[in-house]
Amino acid sequence: MIREVAWQDVMYLVFAIRWTLLLTLLALSGGSLVGLLVAAGGASGSLVLRNLARAYVGLVQGIPLLAWLFIFYFGLSIVGFNVPPWVAATVGFSIYAGAFLGEIWRGALISIPRTQWEAGLAIGLTYLEQLRHVIIPQAVRVAIPPTVGFIVQLIKNTSLASVIGFVELTREGQLTTAATFQPFTVYLLVAALYFALCYPLTRYSRTLERKRRVVH
């Protein structure tokens, strides 16, 4: 049955945002855990850890996100694990986010000059104390703008989860289109909602970037 786009459809779309945001948050949490390991390994003194981190980043960034989602959704069910879409999406996105966040944070860590480590060492700080009081506070400042920038990418990329049946904003748009046959109106609305989520973050990231030039 074909019907007009009603007020109720609009509300469905608006409420679907929460699944987009939830998936973003889950991916961000999982991705942060992975990313911390990748950054720590990638910036460490150990050649083995550095190579492991590099291999991970290379592998993940060399395969499309969509392929990762298919691997976890269809691939795991073939070998006998029946994975619900949200689990497959969370794992897939975490792996993906972990590689990118790991690279961003590794870059931030190694951007702090060696002389800062030395200055910490010279007053008798241990390795962990140097990290905590000297290196990480400075690295965080460097990392925040690109991290926020990546979150914007992540929000938009969660739309890919629609292909494995995870109902978020884009999937909700597909369902609404199927009922109303008004793709232009519906996807314009979907686009506007993504924009409303992402644009403030993009602006915020710019502001942070400007602020960073004036340290402290």
Place this chain on the structure above:
Amino acid sequence: MSFIELKSVVKRYGTNQVLRNVDLTVEKGEIIAVIGRSGSGKSTMLRCINGLEPVQGGEVWVDGVAVHDASADMRALRARVGIVFQSFNLFPHLTVERNITLGPMIVKGMPGEQAAALARDVLRKVGLEEKLKSYADQLSGGQQQRVAIARSLAMAPHLMLFDEITSALDPELVGEVLLVLEGMAREGMTMLLVTHEMSFARRVAHRVIFMHQGKVWEQGPAKDFFESPRTDELKNFLRAVLH
């Protein structure tokens, strides 16, 4: 045993031998200027003394600690040996006060209030008491270097190492930093300075050391050293820098 003893110290970076059997003894209260061409190993020697660079051979003894020994308590040593770098290396994300209190509070467990009072004390010594709440990028190079000295002094070191600390400064800012050093010299601090300031070395140092090709090539009391150098290498060097 002397306060500092270097015995046949060897330092290599890969196949590049930077220190070739360096021997040196320094007594407590001595002020030593170390001069030489760039690449002669003078900065490296300084960095070996507080263990920033591990040595490949020989022995480094500082205040009774075997620095060459991997199991030495470097944390305790570094709390007693201050080093000031050419590029200041203040922590840019922290105020001047926090730059100074970080070491005493974390390494020595000093209570915050006591550390804050100490920060004011050492800043007064370098004449920058009013910069307590400033950040490094709000200070001139000379001021940053004086804060870096204050940061080292806050650890109450028995020995201060200075690695070309005026080389990155504009000429008009050199004087204020050297003035601080002279103050410390008067208070009897044991000091090793790698420096290009020959007139300062001559005026303040008890002994001057000339390093050449990774060795202590010639040394002597400041006056004799500059007036009657013995080796051709030192004569050439002095001619080049004093013209």
